[in-house]
Amino acid sequence: MSSDPIPIIRPARPAAGPDTTTTAAVIMLGLTLRNLREQAGLKQAQLAKLIHISTPTISRLETGEGTPQRRTVEAVAKALKVDTAAYDLISVLFKRTEEPEWFQHRFNDITPGYLKRLLGLESMAIALTLYDVRLVSGLLQIPEYAACVIRTGLHLSEWDGPEMELRLAQRVERQERVLGHADPPQCIVLQDESVLRRRVGPDEVMRAQMVHMRELADQPNVAIRFVLLDGMIAGNEASMAGSMARLQFGRGGLPDMVYAEGYGKADYLSKPVRSPEERARPWSQKDNDYERHLQLLLRIQGEACASPARSRHMLDEAIRRFS
Incomplete structure (x- = not known):
């Protein structure tokens, strides 16, 4: 498997095709x-x-x-x-x-407002680079692991209610729409090394989650890499704030985008599309923010991550630890 499977010249998904969100x-x-x-x-x-x-x-x-x-x-x-x-x-x-998004019929009430734009775009991407600090990336979570994560955010009275079921169902459908696509995106998943040890559920859940990631790591369109605890760039303030994602839509498609998530909010930063007169002026703060976040993601990937091979070995160790 290539350590950097992002396609450079792959065309975008059809702009007005049946899968357009x-x-x-x-x-x-x-x-x-x-x-x-x-x-x-x-x-x-x-x-x-x-x-x-x-x-x-x-x-x-x-x-x-x-x-x-x-x-x-x-x-x-x-x-x-x-x-x-x-x-x-x-x-x-x-x-x-004029048509509703896939999540609006059943999941609209439980979907945070800041997440809706991401849910409407990620299935259109031809390449994704994901970065998660504290937990396994949502697109990689098995239902049992996701249930443990979701449960901690709910009131005790909601544990056996429809809220829990809906949130789990939404996560499963989201994964299917992105990774289960007939032509899935190339994915680089960067996760903090601590997710290999941070206990979210009992041993059997943790082991099953590690096994699932290990199987995904062998797929040709997925590269899983862990940000090492002694990787200096990982101490950058922005890199510790929350999840980030880079969405690439391919030649002739939407502008590339960086998603930066904080607590209860998110920023969407698009690659500048600049006319000739705009290119003659200095970049705006928003354009600079896009470049700054993109460079941070690239530095984390290039300077602080274990290789895909070493990351697979780290997953093997985690599987043994929870067995």
Whole structure:
């Protein structure tokens, strides 16, 4: 197995295909309209004036913030005089934005608001780099391990209630949508060495979790690596704050994204998509934050991690320890 299986030139999943999520469609619709506006030689303010709306409304539409309105999208398409092929793509993407995400029918009430964007995008990624500090990554957790984690966050009265069942069912479905995909993403999973020892459940649960990770580590699309306790970069304040993930969507797809999770909140930092006039200006703070988090992830992977081979050996030791 390659120690760095991230594909460099792999094409994106179809932008308007049957597996396109609502969140991805909102972002792709905005990018499509932005590209068409730039091809027409218009600035946001000029387009806004043409269709009698505010410039911030155009900006939110192009960056995929909020739910796009049909009348706004139709007005933009008309003002830009798009051809039939572009209009058909816009129509397909907009129709998808009106549909609910996979988790909204059954799991919406138990899904934290800060997590919803990630759940709507991760199945579209062609490559994922995950970093978890304290627990096994959620995409790798077996139901028994996940139940122990979820239970500690619930009130005693909820242990045997629907909340527990729903949270477990959501985690299983999330894993299936990402790792069970017919063409699964290439995954690099970086986890703190402490997860090999931190007890979440009884020995049989811990052993089963380690066995599961050991089996995943032999799959061609998964590389599991442990951040060593004596890896100096792991002491960086940002690296200890919570989970991080890098989502890569491939050539012709959404901009790459870094997800940084804190306590009860998360930041979504997208790779800058900059027009010629924007490239002439200094990067914004948000653009700098993307680069800073990305570099931290790359440094953790490059400077503080055991190799995939050594990490598999560490899993073998953990299996024996809990046997």
